[in-house]
Amino acid sequence: MPHAVFTPIGTTALVTGASSGLGAGYAHELARRGADLVLTARRGERLADLAADLAATYGTVCTVIPLDLACPGAVGELVSDLGTRRITVGTLVNNAGFGTYGTVLDSDPEREAEQVALNVQALTALTHALLPGLIHTAQTTPGSAALVNLASTASFQPVPQMAVYAATKAYVRSYTEALWYETRATGLKVTAICPGPVSTEFFAVAGRTTSSFRGMLTVDDVMRTSFAALDRASTPPHAVSGRRNALLAGLCARLPHRLVITATGRLNRPAG
Template sequence: MPITRPLSLVTGASAGIGAAFAHALAERGHDLVLVARRAERLHALAAVLRESRGIDVTVLPCDLALREAPQRLCMELAERGLAVDWLVNNAGYGVPGSFVGNDWRTHEDFLQVLLVAPTELAWRLLPGMRERGYGRIVNVASLAGFVPGTAGHTLYAAAKAYMIKFSQSLALENRAAGVNVCALCPGFTRSEFHDVTGTRAIMNRLPAFMWLDAAEVARQGIAAVEQGRIVYVPGRVNRLIKALAEALPDRLALWLGSRQARRYRRG
């Protein structure tokens, strides 16, 4: 059974979907551990949540691109006596341009943040959840993990596809122990993601019905993992896109995806 005041750790909590998860979990009465690189933003968010919700908020600034970061983060939690009940692996970003158009360190950091860090955090925090008989893990993947890969942002879809498959296996391994795992797969979400990648002007060409608010994505993600959903795609339009991508022959899906992607690609 869940404890009275669960403790939730949210990575990438300084903005976008991560900040939305922090607000939504705080509204449910969770204490929080906020993780991201931008310490000032984390402290500002923590102050708001403490004041508005009366919860305990721990701020742990951390660059998950560093190989030792997940271990250090979990050691800090242990030293503070903090047992994590909910893990929201949200930290992520995109790398625009072609695969060979970026240096290897750029790709290495990307893989560390989007693949290695969330996998290691789950590995380190799962034993405690299993021992207590209660836990929730939300791995923020993407609709991109289902649709055909396209030129540009070469590693993004591949990384998100990994998170979906990883979540499925993890869910099946741990549900009998009281731990629910969900791959949350949003499509286009209003956040800073496209500002950071420099593609905001291009993405603004998309029609309004294609977009979801970060708060709605977080709300649906929380509901999905509580219901035991293993993979969840928020938004009817996104679910339709997923169904079409899975139904079409590979060659046709790749052709259509490539044709559309050229309209919204930088580099």
């Protein structure tokens, strides 16, 4: 299949949740490919350290905007700040998100509402606000613009004990695939990245042990999947990171739905 290398040289990429893990991984790879960066997350000190590292390593111009995108009005504040700075975003990586672990009955409703606000509402609002600039960049500088939304292999089936997280990621994948179709004639590269468990801070935040997971992905694994998808002449609507994960995602579509939910529930139940 013919390949078209994704080259964001001379453009600006915005990465949300950039202070660690996958967000920092995307920032490094985009900087390596020649993009300037806007970095946003809650932890300003970590963003400043990352910006200094990117500047020293790649000569990248970085703009640091500390924000909690789950807060009401935060997306509007971010978009307004970008306008004041006259920054046009050519690539958007919606990486910010978190999960929680436990039954719906035992969950904290405020925490679950924050999860929906960040994983779904902020992603949707930011995408809608920046989409015209992404498309403009794609049309004026072909091969330089992308929209990458972080979904998950949890998007392919309900996940008992992580019901809200899996539901939000199903939304992200569905929403992104629809955008992939709607923008297919613009040259904008649109894809939802679906990793399985990754060795990051995610599970500590979710309150979930990683001892039951075998063969966890690394940040580099997910970066390879992401940029391989972007480098394709026809970027796929979603890309699953890891061969085993891709196989399991495919099986979920073919097996009886009740069986899939039951098996997932058993695999994800608390130890003991």
